[in-house]
Structures are given as C-alpha cells and as structure tokens.
Amino acid sequence: MSSASAQASTASALTVPVPLGERAYDILVGRGLIGTVGSRIAALGARAAAIVTDEHVGPLYAQAFSDALQTHGLRTSVITLAPGEATKSYASLERVCDAVLEAKIERGDLVIALGGGVIGDLAGFAAAVVRRGVRFVQVPTTLLAQVDSSVGGKTGINSRHGKNLVGAFHQPSLVLADTALLDTLPLREMRAGYAEVVKYGLIDDARFFAWCERNWRGIFEGGMERDEAVAQSCRAKAAVVVRDEHETGDRALLNLGHTFGHALEKITAYDSARLVHGEGVAIGLNLAFRFSAALGLCPISDAERIEAHLTSVGLPTRLSHVPGGCGTVDELLDAMAQDKKVKGGSLTFILAKGIGQSFIAPGIEAGKVRTFLMSEINASSS
Numbered sequence: 212m213s214s215a216s217a218q219a220s221t222a223s224a225l226t227v228p229v230p231l232g233e234r235a236y237d238i239l240v241g242r243g244l245i246g247t248v249g250s251r252i253a254a255l256g257a258r259a260a261a262i263v264t265d266e267h268v269g270p271l272y273a274q275a276f277s278d279a280l281q282t283h284g285l286r287t288s289v290i291t292l293a294p295g296e297a298t299k300s301y302a303s304l305e306r307v308c309d310a311v312l313e314a315k316i317e318r319g320d321l322v323i324a325l326g327g328g329v330i331g332d333l334a335g336f337a338a339a340v341v342r343r344g345v346r347f348v349q350v351p352t353t354l355l356a357q358v359d360s361s362v363g364g365k366t367g368i369n370s371r372h373g374k375n376l377v378g379a380f381h382q383p384s385l386v387l388a389d390t391a392l393l394d395t396l397p398l399r400e401m402r403a404g405y406a407e408v409v410k411y412g413l414i415d416d417a418r419f420f421a422w423c424e425r426n427w428r429g430i431f432e433g434g435m436e437r438d439e440a441v442a443q444s445c446r447a448k449a450a451v452v453v454r455d456e457h458e459t460g461d462r463a464l465l466n467l468g469h470t471f472g473h474a475l476e477k478i479t480a481y482d483s484a485r486l487v488h489g490e491g492v493a494i495g496l497n498l499a500f501r502f503s504a505a506l507g508l509c510p511i512s513d514a515e516r517i518e519a520h521l522t523s524v525g526l527p528t529r530l531s532h533v534p535g536g537c538g539t540v541d542e543l544l545d546a547m548a549q550d551k552k553v554k555g556g557s558l559t560f561i562l563a564k565g566i567g568q569s570f571i572a573p574g575i576e577a578g579k580v581r582t583f584l585m586s587e588i589n590a591s592s593s
C-alpha cells in the first residue's frame with residue numbers, strides 16, 4: 212500500500228453520507244480504498260480493533276489490513292470464522308463475543324467486520340451486545356455486503372425458527388467499500404449480490420433497473436459501472452434507512468423478495484452449498500412480481516422482464532431451481548409465519564404495481580399465498 216496509491220484512491224472515493232443524527236456515518240466507495248484504511252480508521256480515535264473475518268477473506272486481506280491499522284498506532288487482533296451462512300449462529304456469536312472481550316476491546320475501540328454479509332451481521336451483533344455496545348466498522352468484501360448489508364445497522368444471527376430472528380439495530384461508525392476487493396469474489400457470489408442491486412430498481416427506480424439491464428456486465432467486470440452501482444445502491448438504501456431506521460414503516464420495502472427468499476433459506480437449512488441469500492432473493496423477487504401479477508396488481512409482462520434479466524445474469528428465479536427442492540407448500544407457509552413483518556398473525560408482503568412501483572401490503576390471506584405457491588410448484592413439475 213504505497214502512499215501514492217493511497218492518494219490516488221482517496222481522490223476517487225465516492226462518499227455517501229448516512230445522516231442519522233448522533234449515529235451519522237459515511238459510506239466510502241472506490242477502487243483501491245483499502246490503501247487508505249489505516250488513516251481513515253485511525254481518525255475514529257480508537258486505540259484497538261478486533262478484526263472479524265472468515266477463512267476465505269482472511270488469507271487474502273486480513274494481514275495487510277491489520278498491518279495498516281498497526282502502522283497508525285492501533286493494537287489489533289484477528290478472529291477468523293468458517294465461511295458460509297451457517298456461521299450466523301449462536302455458537303459463532305459466543306466465539307466472537309469472547310474473542311472481543313479477550314482482546315480487551317473497550318466501548319470506544321472498534322470491532323471491524325472484514326468480509327461479506329455473514330461476517331458483517333455477526334460481528335455487528337457482537338459489537339451491539341458486548342459491553343452493551345462497542346463501535347464497529349464495516350469493510351464489506353462481497354458485492355452484496357457493499358450494496359446492502361454493511362449499510363443500515365441491521366445485525367443478527369439465524370435461529371432454527373428462521374432467518375435473522377435474533378439481532379439488534381446497531382449502526383456502524385464507518386463503511387469502507389473497496390470495489391477492487393470484489394475482483395477475487397467467486398462468480399456465484401457476484402451474481403447473488405447482484406440480486407440486491409436489482410432490488411433497488413424494482414422497489415422505486417425503474418430507470419435504475421433499465422440501467423442495470425444495460426450495464427450489468429460492467430459491474431461484473433469491474434469497470435466504472437461497478438462503483439456507480441455500489442454508490443447508487445448505497446444512496447438508495449441510505450435514503451430509506453434515514454426515513455425509517457427501525458423499520459416501523461417504509462424500510463420494509465427493502466424486504467422486497469425476502470418473505471419468499473428467507474423461507475427458502477430456512478428450508479435449505481442455511482446451507483450455502485444449496486442456496487445463498489442473494490439466490491433466495493432472486494427467486495423471491497421474481498415470485499413477488501409473479502404473485503403481484505396473479506393478484507391482478509401488476510402486468511405479467513413486468514414479471515417476465517425481471518425473470519428474463521435475472522436469468523441472463525445466471526441467477527435462479529423459480530422454486531424448482533432450489534437444489535434439493537424447495538419443500539412443501541406447508542413448509543414454506545410455516546417458514547413465512549416467522550417473518551418479522553407478520554402483524555396480528557397475518558402476513559405482510561412487498562408487492563408491486565409494476566417495475567419501480569413496490570408497496571407494502573399487510574394482511575395478505577394465507578389462502579392466497581397457498582394458491583399461488585401451489586400453482587408455482589405445479590407449473591414447475593408439469
């Protein structure tokens with residue numbers, strides 16, 4: 212990390228502010244940003260940092276990252292966990308909390324998540340509960356984490372009852388998204404993260420969806436389109452989070468595709484070999500639009516356009532695409548019953564009148580969901 216490359220990357224960093232009052236922070240996006248990490252994190256004024264990472268990311272980036280912090284006077288320790296969704300567990304939480312305490316991290320010090328959404332959600336939750344709240348920094352290393360999970364303060368782990376059912380809102384103090392780190396990300400994970408990029412267009416920005424249709428190859432190849440997509444996604448997410456930090460209203464829109472997606476993740480037992488979060492979201496996005504069309508809310512042509520795009524990128528779109536099967540209708544409904552958007556026992560879905568016209572639909576009858584799921588499963592088997 213030469214100072215020349217640090218200066219070059221400083222010049223090219225895009226800043227997306229998240230103006231949340233006393234919890235305000237910046238998201239920095241740029242290729243090569245990792246070269247400036249030491250000074251940027253040191254500027255937060257901590258004396259020590261516990262870096263949480265996984266066995267894929269650690270060997271690639273943790274040493275240089277830790278060295279950069281030490282050069283700026285921080286004492287560091289590294290906690291390395293197994294990769295994959297199964298790591299968002301009670302057992303891992305205990306491990307991370309104990310390691311953070313072992314490293315004598317004080318409230319004013321830092322927990323740093325160096326990894327994808329699994330590490331970010333887990334380390335963020337540990338930071339929320341250790342000493343009732345330690346500051347933390349997100350250094351997202353997957354497309355999904357750069358465009359979504361590192362922003363907004365949702366942290367947590369999975370339960371055998373469902374996805375992210377144990378957690379806390381705990382905002383980071385800084386997000387550093389170095390888009391060059393995605394150069395080492397496997398294609399399957401790039402695709403999975405891309406589902407969350409497309410989501411922002413489908414929620415309320417039809418022009419961004421059309422931009423994605425034209426520019427997705429640039430995002431995958433690492434051109435300027437990648438930085439633009441990450442920054443634009445962060446702007447879109449930050450705007451919603453600032454309006455509704457704790458999801459009492461509008462923030463639920465960010466859950467588009469997730470009622471179906473989370474149920475599939477639970478049914479596949481959080482086994483990343485079968486289904487990763489972004490793949491569940493891709494299937495869920497398509498199903499949300501197909502369900503909207505089945506209810507007469509949205510033109511089927513919009514659902515078909517979305518499916519065509521997700522398919523061209525290489526993402527799964529149908530229940531039949533879940534390796535090992537998607538479970539029965541009853542299993543799916545059972546999993547959805549634990550969704551955090553359930554109110555008074557009835558399901559809330561994010562539905563749409565068209566691309567970029569999503570809305571929150573509370574009080575959806577389980578019977579309507581059952582009929583829809585049965586038709587989807589029958590369509591797959593015929």
Ligand SMILES: NC(=O)c1ccc[n+]([C@@H]2O[C@H](COP(=O)([O-])OP(=O)(O)OC[C@H]3O[C@@H](n4cnc5c(N)ncnc54)[C@H](O)[C@@H]3O)[C@@H](O)[C@H]2O)c1
Pocket residue numbers: 265266267268271294295296299326327328329330332352353354355356359360361362363364365366375392393394395396397400403404487488489
């Ligand atoms: N908190 C939120 O707002 C929010 C938003 C979206 C998703 N999530 C959560 O995020 C999780 C999914 O995150 P994810 O898709 O990043 O998965 P992940 O963290 O499992 O990372 C995916 C895989 O890529 C590897 N990897 C990460 N960075 C790499 C790099 N630069 N080079 C090579 N390999 C790398 C990891 O080791 C892992 O095997 C889910 O648990 C989901 O629920 C949370």
Ligand SMILES: O=C(O)C(=O)C[C@@H](O)[C@H](O)[C@H](O)COP(=O)(O)O
Pocket residue numbers: 359363365374375407458462463465466469551
């Ligand atoms: O930040 C949000 O709010 C989201 O809903 C973003 C989602 O992409 C993300 O998967 C989130 O973790 C889901 O939240 P949950 O409350 O349904 O667990």
Ligand SMILES: [Zn+2]
Pocket residue numbers: 359407469488492
């Ligand atoms: Zn998600």
